[in-house]
Amino acid sequence: MQWELETTGLTKRYGRLVANDAVDLRVAAGEVHAVMGENGAGKSTLMSMLYGLTRPDEGAILLRGQQVRLASSLDAIARGLGMVHQAFKLFEDLTVWENVVYGAEPRRFGFLDRRSACTRVQELAQRHHLAVDVRARVRDLSVGIRQRVEILKALYRDARILILDEPTAVLTPQERDGLFAIIRALRADGRTILFVTHKLHEVMELTDSVTVLRQGRVSARMRTAETDADAIIRAMTGRSVNLSVARSPATPGAEILRVEALRVPAPVRGAKPLVDDISLSLRAGEIVGIAGVAGNGQSELIEAITGLRAAEGRIHLNGQEISGRSVAARRAAGMAYVPEDRALTGTAAGARATEALLMGRQHDPAFARHGVQDGAAIAAHARDLIQAHDIRITSERTRVGTLSGGNLQKVVLARELDFDAPLLIAEQPTRGVDVGAIEAIHARLVAERDRGHGVLLVSAELSEILGLSDRILVIYEGRLIAELPGAEATEQHLGLLMAGRTQEVAR
Amino acid sequence: MTLLNAFTVNATVQSMSPILLAALAGSLCGRVGIFNIALEGQILVGAFASIAGSFYTGSALLGVLSGILVTALFSLILALGTTRFRGDSIVISVGMNLLASGLTAYLLRVLFDTAGTFSSPEIAEVKRIVIRAINTTPWIGWIFSRQTPITWAAWILTILVTLVMFRMPLGLRMRGVGQNPEAARTLGVNVERLQLWTVVAAGALTGLAGAQLSLGTVGIFAEDMSAGRGWIAVVAVMLARNHPAWAAFVCLVFAMADTASVQLQAQGLPNQLTDAVPYVITLAALVMGSLRNRKRRQAALA
Numbered sequence: 001m002q003w004e005l006e007t008t009g010l011t012k013r014y015g016r017l018v019a020n021d022a023v024d025l026r027v028a029a030g031e032v033h034a035v036m037g038e039n040g041a042g043k044s045t046l047m048s049m050l051y052g053l054t055r056p057d058e059g060a061i062l063l064r065g066q067q068v069r070l071a072s073s074l075d076a077i078a079r080g081l082g083m084v085h086q087a088f089k090l091f092e093d094l095t096v097w098e099n100v101v102y103g104a105e106p107r108r109f110g111f112l113d114r115r116s117a118c119t120r121v122q123e124l125a126q127r128h129h130l131a132v133d134v135r136a137r138v139r140d141l142s143v144g145i146r147q148r149v150e151i152l153k154a155l156y157r158d159a160r161i162l163i164l165d166e167p168t169a170v171l172t173p174q175e176r177d178g179l180f181a182i183i184r185a186l187r188a189d190g191r192t193i194l195f196v197t198h199k200l201h202e203v204m205e206l207t208d209s210v211t212v213l214r215q216g217r218v219s220a221r222m223r224t225a226e227t228d229a230d231a232i233i234r235a236m237t238g239r240s241v242n243l244s245v246a247r248s249p250a251t252p253g254a255e256i257l258r259v260e261a262l263r264v265p266a267p268v269r270g271a272k273p274l275v276d277d278i279s280l281s282l283r284a285g286e287i288v289g290i291a292g293v294a295g296n297g298q299s300e301l302i303e304a305i306t307g308l309r310a311a312e313g314r315i316h317l318n319g320q321e322i323s324g325r326s327v328a329a330r331r332a333a334g335m336a337y338v339p340e341d342r343a344l345t346g347t348a349a350g351a352r353a354t355e356a357l358l359m360g361r362q363h364d365p366a367f368a369r370h371g372v373q374d375g376a377a378i379a380a381h382a383r384d385l386i387q388a389h390d391i392r393i394t395s396e397r398t399r400v401g402t403l404s405g406g407n408l409q410k411v412v413l414a415r416e417l418d419f420d421a422p423l424l425i426a427e428q429p430t431r432g433v434d435v436g437a438i439e440a441i442h443a444r445l446v447a448e449r450d451r452g453h454g455v456l457l458v459s460a461e462l463s464e465i466l467g468l469s470d471r472i473l474v475i476y477e478g479r480l481i482a483e484l485p486g487a488e489a490t491e492q493h494l495g496l497l498m499a500g501r502t503q504e505v506a507r
Numbered sequence: 508m509t510l511l512n513a514f515t516v517n518a519t520v521q522s523m524s525p526i527l528l529a530a531l532a533g534s535l536c537g538r539v540g541i542f543n544i545a546l547e548g549q550i551l552v553g554a555f556a557s558i559a560g561s562f563y564t565g566s567a568l569l570g571v572l573s574g575i576l577v578t579a580l581f582s583l584i585l586a587l588g589t590t591r592f593r594g595d596s597i598v599i600s601v602g603m604n605l606l607a608s609g610l611t612a613y614l615l616r617v618l619f620d621t622a623g624t625f626s627s628p629e630i631a632e633v634k635r636i637v638i639r640a641i642n643t644t645p646w647i648g649w650i651f652s653r654q655t656p657i658t659w660a661a662w663i664l665t666i667l668v669t670l671v672m673f674r675m676p677l678g679l680r681m682r683g684v685g686q687n688p689e690a691a692r693t694l695g696v697n698v699e700r701l702q703l704w705t706v707v708a709a710g711a712l713t714g715l716a717g718a719q720l721s722l723g724t725v726g727i728f729a730e731d732m733s734a735g736r737g738w739i740a741v742v743a744v745m746l747a748r749n750h751p752a753w754a755a756f757v758c759l760v761f762a763m764a765d766t767a768s769v770q771l772q773a774q775g776l777p778n779q780l781t782d783a784v785p786y787v788i789t790l791a792a793l794v795m796g797s798l799r800n801r802k803r804r805q806a807a808l809a
Binding site for chain 2: 073074077089090091092093094098101102103104105107110111112114153
């Protein structure tokens with residue numbers, strides 16, 4: 001079979017990280033093809049290579065059977081590829097038609113042929129049902145309309161293959177329905193659409209076939225009609241190594257965290273809230289796992305609890321109301337936090353291990369006197385933690401940016417556990433971490449529970465949720481849609497719930 | 508005596524042309540995303556190179572051309588500094604202003620063995636053209652007659668730059684590059700090259716401004732003779748938000764204010780008061796500009 005777009009053994013490395021590992025993608029002409037995967041699974045890298053923004057280290061890209069070399073996005077455009085980036089690349093102060101014809105302007109006697117440009121863009125918009133006022137300025141347009149302008153840009157350059165990178169992430173439900181209608185019309189027009197997403201129901205609703213990426217590799221390739229949400233979820237989140245964690249039954253004590261009617265409004269008007277009326281409770285001596293496919297509001301929920309994001313509703317920690325208080329005040333009330341992104345939020349890459357392990361306690365009298373840091377005490381403290389947590393590092397003065405994912409995560413965990421706070425929030429604690437470090441981190445989380453602390457665990461890894469949680473809460477599109485005891489949950493059951501299919505579970 | 512007479516109108520038009528040319532240059536740079544505050548230094552270099560060229564060749568035309576060429580070369584500092592070397596345009600511009608001032612004063616000593624002011628009978632000035640038919644006609648004659656070709660060129664260039672910017676593919680690309688270089692790049696525009704040539708072309712315009720200042724008026728060069736004209740042009744560019752036609756209008760208002768202050772002084776008003784007129788106008792314009800921006804922002808939020 002002749003594929004419209006095919007990659008064979010496409011590989012891209014960034015230092016020690018293999019972002020794409022021998023990826024074989026096969027897209028048929030005139031289909032809507034979903035590329036799915038968790039954050040960090042390698043979707044963006046793959047798309048960058050297809051659009052000529054990044055060059056592969058190994059492997060080939062074939063268009064209609066012909067191998068092509070894409071040195072820049074211009075090459076990609078010339079070969080009939082078009083891309084709508086997640087962050088639009090538009091000129092805000094220019095009009096719609098100016099944005100569309102930019103770089104390939106119709107001319108008349110050397111001047112810009114404004115009339116012909118307007119007409120051509122208008123015709124193009126009408127033909128593809130992209131309702132947009134071509135004379136409007138982009139800055140006055142809503143996000144949904146801006147996206148249409150981006151699609152128009154690709155169509156103006158006669159893109160046969162259109163790459164849409166997480167196109168629904170910023171849209172309201174109405175705008176999303178509009179986009180789906182446009183995509184279907186483009187398919188009917190014979191164009192091929194590559195639809196990058198991690199939203200399952202969109203894949204089921206819109207696409208013809210799916211390629212699932214996990215940790216840089218293709219983990220599944222299927223026809224949408226012949227598969228189900230559950231199988232896709234497992235392909236996205238399943239793990240080849242299944243780690244069982246030895247632990248005794250929980251003995252929950254007093255309530256540590258109570259969240260009441262928490263709500264994080266949507267960034268765009270009319271869209272669904274990111275966190276929609278969530279209430280939950282966490283007791284001492286238990287691990288509560290929040291399961292969900294990334295992008296369903298779990299990050300926003302945690303940001304709201306830790307004080308990184310404004311939210312409505314009430315939060316009680318250790319009996320104190322902490323809603324509306326600063327991050328520092330919340331930490332002081334007894335909260336430790338291992339954030340999702342250890343390299344960006346969790347640590348400063350340029351900091352030494354001494355500094356990274358001290359952070360948050362720099363005013364502690366044990367480490368500073370009259371505002372002057374006690375270098376010897378800080379270094380001793382860092383050495384203690386490095387040893388206790390088995391962090392593989394040259395010296396305590398090494399910059400943490402040079403550490404591997406697992407070791408960096410141990411640094412973050414060591415610091416946060418050192419606060420000895422009754423509540424530990426651990427967000428994707430083992431993402432991108434090697435197997436050995438995963439075991440160590442899991443053991444730490446269980447030990448924390450057994451000491452009588454409460455652990456709120458957020459993870460997209462089914463095995464992690466199942467292996468660690470005493471209770472599991474399932475988050476879907478900003479709402480908690482199910483609660484179940486950890487002992488009773490199965491992978492299949494949880495997979496369906498994460499896909500939002502509560503009825504099938506009830507049956 | 509009225510404020511508007513043959514002499515004052517003629518002098519206003521004449522004295523504003525260097526500022527206008529520099530403002531056009533500033534608008535061009537601003538449109539491609541490079542904030543050029545080296546206009547003051549560029550005018551000075553242009554003035555010096557024009558005088559030197561005219562002195563050595565005995566030709567006003569060659570003098571003007573040398574001013575244009577040397578200033579365009581001088582602008583390469585900003586052009587290459589902001590593109591290839593990814594420097595900050597403000598820092599580079601400030602350096603260029605200091606360099607221009609020091610370098611021209613130094614060359615004045617080395618080449619002409621003089622300090623302060625250089626004048627010589629061998630300098631060929633740019634002649635003013637008297638159009639006999641309209642020379643004394645109110646307004647038309649006051650404005651157009653007894654002006655140098657450079658002054659006419661300044662107004663023709665204002666129209667040309669506006670046309671290029673808003674009616675030609677090149678102008679569209681320039682505007683896009685300034686707003687979102689990343690987007691322009693993905694559409695196949697060579698951002699750095701466009702920026703580089705725009706800054707050099709703008710440099711040629713400021714060279715012409717310098718030529719008008721030195722060769723077009725008195726035919727002498729004096730140290731730091733640009734005397735703030737480049738800075739007024741910077742303000743005009745900011746107020747006009749890089750629109751060449753609006754920048755020309757702002758320059759005209761400044762020039763009229765300047766003429767008015769001289770006239771008021773002649774009528775016996777204290778010069779401390781009249782000297783303040785251009786600055787009061789600038790301040791008022793800045794306040795109006797920021798109020799307009801605020802209103803625009805509020806409208807955008809609503």
